[in-house]
Amino acid sequence: MPETGMCACETVFVDEEKVRTVQENISPDETLHILANTFKLLGEPTRLKILLALSIEELCVCDIASLLGITRSAISHQLRLLKSSRLVKFRRAGKMVYYSLDDQHVKHLLKDGLEHLND
Amino acid sequence: MPETGMCACETVFVDEEKVRTVQENISPDETLHILANTFKLLGEPTRLKILLALSIEELCVCDIASLLGITRSAISHQLRLLKSSRLVKFRRAGKMVYYSLDDQHVKHLLKDGLEHLND
DNA sequence: CAAACGATTGAATATATGTTCACATGTAAT
């Protein structure tokens, strides 16, 4: 005989309704993975610093490498990830490639994240 | 003789001023690491799903485990991380422990993240 | 065309981390 307020454990008492409700109201797995991927990209010091830097000013690979103190190659690898998820865009100018934030949402996410720290 | 608009590369042409400006305006490394850690916690499907579920309703460990289809142990490990970063809080009710979001910032981050997907 | 140089890519390596299993802890009921 099921009781209300119990959890979905291995016992006979399972609040199936509660779990089902959440199950139905949560975002679909595909959306969820895309969202997780976006947050993951922000969740790494190197990439986050790149994005924060680009939120201030357009920069080339060398500028960023100099700023972070790591290899241009490493920066390039990270920019590739950020590029493929549409978080940054780029333009060529001769031999250089200048990177900048792709849209405003990223900037908002960064801002909201910083606000979360001061609670 | 330095030129303007050049980047901080290995050549003699280095836009030190540009890099210095960004350097000074970017968040300090400590802030940056804390922020990165927050995003990293959101940037993993299991944890993100936990948080999205908790944004709908308070749940115990078993409910979440049942919802995600992974071990209670795994859930517990993830909740420990989320707890230590103040993203979730908990209350005991007998043998059960009910988890919920710690503050509204998390919910906002989730919402903003989802909005980012529809651009 | 050839040299120079910024950027990119692939392989390799070191490190981080998500999950599970086995066991420990805490609370409630008998």
Added chain:
DNA sequence: ATTACATGTGAACATATATTCAATCGTTTG
């Protein structure tokens, strides 16, 4: 107290990934 059960923890393992080095690509300039 002893048992039952939800949760927490530590070790182990598999996997993911950030960085570097070496080589290549693209563009510009001699």
